[in-house]
Amino acid sequence: MSDKNKIVAKLGDKELIIETGKMAKQADAAITVQLGGTVVLVTAVPSKKPREGMDFFPLFVEYQEKTYAAGKIPGGFFKREGRPSEKEILTSRLIDRPIRPLFPDGMRNEVQVMALVLSYDGENDSDVLAMIGASCALTISSIPFDGPVGSVRVGKVADRFILNPTFQELELSELDLIMAVTKNGIVMLESGSKEISEEEITKAIDFGYEYAVQILDIQKKLASSHGKEKFTPVIKGVDKDLYDKVKKASIDQLKKNVAAPLKEQREEALELLTKELIEKFVSEEASIADSDVKRALHKVEKEVIRGYIVESEKRTDGRKRTEIREITCEAGLLPRTHGSGLFTRGQTQSLSTTTLGTSVDERMIDALEGKTYKSFMLHYNFPPFSVGEVKPVRGPGRREIGHGALAERALAAVLPPKEKFPYTIRMVSEILESNGSSSMATVCGGTLALMDAGVPISAPVSGIAMGLVKEGTKEIILTDIAGAEDHFGDMDFKVAGTKAGITAVQMDLKIDGISKDLVKKVLSQAKDARMVILDKIIACIPEPRAELSAYAPRITLLKIPLDKIGEVIGPGGKMIRKIISETGATIDIEDDGTVMIASVGKEGSDKAIAMVNGMIKEAEVGKIYKGRVTKVMNFGAFVEILPGKEGLVHVSELAADFVKNVDDVVKVGDELEVKLVEIDSQGRRNLSRRAVLLPDAPPRAPKRDFGGDKGRGGGRPSRGPRR
Numbered sequence: 001m002s003d004k005n006k007i008v009a010k011l012g013d014k015e016l017i018i019e020t021g022k023m024a025k026q027a028d029a030a031i032t033v034q035l036g037g038t039v040v041l042v043t044a045v046p047s048k049k050p051r052e053g054m055d056f057f058p059l060f061v062e063y064q065e066k067t068y069a070a071g072k073i074p075g076g077f078f079k080r081e082g083r084p085s086e087k088e089i090l091t092s093r094l095i096d097r098p099i100r101p102l103f104p105d106g107m108r109n110e111v112q113v114m115a116l117v118l119s120y121d122g123e124n125d126s127d128v129l130a131m132i133g134a135s136c137a138l139t140i141s142s143i144p145f146d147g148p149v150g151s152v153r154v155g156k157v158a159d160r161f162i163l164n165p166t167f168q169e170l171e172l173s174e175l176d177l178i179m180a181v182t183k184n185g186i187v188m189l190e191s192g193s194k195e196i197s198e199e200e201i202t203k204a205i206d207f208g209y210e211y212a213v214q215i216l217d218i219q220k221k222l223a224s225s226h227g228k229e230k231f232t233p234v235i236k237g238v239d240k241d242l243y244d245k246v247k248k249a250s251i252d253q254l255k256k257n258v259a260a261p262l263k264e265q266r267e268e269a270l271e272l273l274t275k276e277l278i279e280k281f282v283s284e285e286a287s288i289a290d291s292d293v294k295r296a297l298h299k300v301e302k303e304v305i306r307g308y309i310v311e312s313e314k315r316t317d318g319r320k321r322t323e324i325r326e327i328t329c330e331a332g333l334l335p336r337t338h339g340s341g342l343f344t345r346g347q348t349q350s351l352s353t354t355t356l357g358t359s360v361d362e363r364m365i366d367a368l369e370g371k372t373y374k375s376f377m378l379h380y381n382f383p384p385f386s387v388g389e390v391k392p393v394r395g396p397g398r399r400e401i402g403h404g405a406l407a408e409r410a411l412a413a414v415l416p417p418k419e420k421f422p423y424t425i426r427m428v429s430e431i432l433e434s435n436g437s438s439s440m441a442t443v444c445g446g447t448l449a450l451m452d453a454g455v456p457i458s459a460p461v462s463g464i465a466m467g468l469v470k471e472g473t474k475e476i477i478l479t480d481i482a483g484a485e486d487h488f489g490d491m492d493f494k495v496a497g498t499k500a501g502i503t504a505v506q507m508d509l510k511i512d513g514i515s516k517d518l519v520k521k522v523l524s525q526a527k528d529a530r531m532v533i534l535d536k537i538i539a540c541i542p543e544p545r546a547e548l549s550a551y552a553p554r555i556t557l558l559k560i561p562l563d564k565i566g567e568v569i570g571p572g573g574k575m576i577r578k579i580i581s582e583t584g585a586t587i588d589i590e591d592d593g594t595v596m597i598a599s600v601g602k603e604g605s606d607k608a609i610a611m612v613n614g615m616i617k618e619a620e621v622g623k624i625y626k627g628r629v630t631k632v633m634n635f636g637a638f639v640e641i642l643p644g645k646e647g648l649v650h651v652s653e654l655a656a657d658f659v660k661n662v663d664d665v666v667k668v669g670d671e672l673e674v675k676l677v678e679i680d681s682q683g684r685r686n687l688s689r690r691a692v693l694l695p696d697a698p699p700r701a702p703k704r705d706f707g708g709d710k711g712r713g714g715g716r717p718s719r720g721p722r723r
Helices: 086-102 127-140 167-172 198-226 240-257 263-281 290-312 398-412 438-452 483-488 516-540 562-569 571-583 602-616
Strands: 006-011 014-020 029-035 038-050 059-065 109-119 150-157 160-163 175-182 185-196 327-331 339-345 348-357 363-367 370-374 376-381 424-433 462-471 474-479 491-497 502-509 554-559 586-589 594-599 624-633 636-642 645-650 671-679 685-688
Touching: 006 198, 014 127, 014 198, 029 127, 038 127, 059 086, 059 127, 086 109, 086 127, 086 175, 086 185, 086 398, 109 127, 127 150, 127 175, 127 198, 150 167, 150 198, 160 198, 175 198, 185 198, 185 398, 185 516, 198 502, 198 516, 240 263, 240 290, 263 290, 263 483, 290 462, 290 474, 290 483, 327 438, 327 516, 339 438, 348 438, 376 398, 376 438, 398 424, 398 438, 398 491, 398 502, 424 438, 438 462, 438 491, 438 516, 462 483, 462 516, 474 516, 491 516, 554 602, 562 571, 562 586, 562 602, 571 586, 571 602, 594 602, 636 671, 636 685, 645 671
Parallel strands: 059 109, 376 424, 645 685
Antiparallel strands: 006 014, 014 029, 029 038, 038 109, 150 160, 150 175, 175 185, 185 502, 327 339, 339 348, 348 424, 363 370, 462 474, 462 491, 491 502, 554 594, 586 594, 624 636, 624 671, 636 645, 671 685
16 A cells, blocks of 8 residues: 555565655655554755765764653653663664665765654564665655665574564574665675574575565655655765876885785885875875875775785785684683683784673663663773774774674673573673774684683684675685775675574675675685684683682572562561671572572672571471570570571570579670570560570470569569560
């Protein structure tokens, strides 16, 4: 069904609704995309003039989740949305990556794409809808754009692929794949999976491709009736005459540099060459600036490097197409961290650390779908010294967050369930050197650090970055790409996984698409490389350490009856605070009766366990207990025989002989053995020390007169203290 402004399309068993002309009419283009009860508004607006002084395309993508979409009010003092969440940043990157290659090369007009989640039904994710909306808005806009792009999510539950699965279906799914396609093929892949094979990944891609092409057709149909005439941008290109001069003056030196084995050698030679060319060609009369010469040289350098790879099938550092740089691994190099690993591959190096914490260290995420808690976090840092630069150090940018999320997804698949390993795990990757795929180095270093920390992962994980140089019909797939091959190449295809299968994939292109057959070839070549790296990791540390670090908390899980939770917590938390203060342990109690006890020292942990177990035990009549005196009265002493459970030793039961003053026999804090002789009808516990000292003596009748003055008030005994 469709009308002038709306298209309703059946995709699988769901309806996708795309509409324009109703909202945000002052934007160059505005689209709403709806699936179920989730609705996203996406707008596209260009600047009328190119931005001067830019050496890259100024594309700005913003994805925002508004809590009103889910019928919620934001938390915090201001009660309004603040800085972007991690989900918003990652979704902005998802939108950006497939559309960026489809703008004219050299275009410098600013383009802003904004996606706002207007309605959220708790079932259908808004990220893929935002990707579809961005492509559709750009396609019908006046902005030059070689789209459209079709995007889908694919899940797999019980050997069945699912199109755009709900959150509930994703919980059961062994695959979460997002893919984007153009008329020329696949342009972007992003997936997390539970060790599934290359064959299954390719089947999932085949399944999703069919529906992504349908989404292309929907956008073309809308563009045919609503598409605006595209404006002609001012292209900031390279002057042909200057390019010819620079090429003639530089090509011999560039061809010599291309085979230099070290990145530093190539950079130093290029810097000297740039300086010479600027001195030679910059001229005020001819209006030639430094930047013009640099752009011309960059173009020549790109042609030389790509030509060298295609013609020789060798790399800038002399490697063969499938050759991996030298790898070294080290585990346990930092003495006070819970786990550490140093992974070096060529000139890329990641120092990864693992820190173990308790449930109180979990990260709370307040998102549209509600509050959730995250017990595994991976943080990726990229300091400027890793590439020999001087820059101000700010908080993590989109790139750092994106690389960290990819590595986290790759490792999350092999982590033990919380029932087996009830720790919160934080990993940090410090990139100490970078010349190609530091995110995959993070995966490898992270595996080392996890195993060094004693985390019982199901299998080690390795990762590799694959590249592509495509010239005409010739396609050169490169294993373990370095920085220059990433910069001048056509593809960055990262694959991580175990020997059993893939755990994460991320593919980005600088061209407008590649075939499904090429994707299969890349996955196969990447598998060979992953196996080589896995062998290196296993040779360093073959399995997780049997013991945790001495500085890591020891966590013990206990299960207590639900009706005992209140006793362990105590009135106002009195009892649980007492355990914490006396043992130094951390205690967490879940609603299902699970008690988590964490302590760095074994002594504190054992004591806390004993105290909790004591609280849930019932005192047994006739049993002898070693207790502690908590209160001394003139009629006897109160003794705690189990945590939170005490009874009265009457003065007549304090010793084998007559006791005149209780203070003469016991004081608060004394430990003594007592026998529980009775639990009366009111639940009060009567204890006897005399029964322990004289086990053969006949018991005395229980006394509860508590020393009342029988000379007054008709001899009525006092009630004694409440317990």
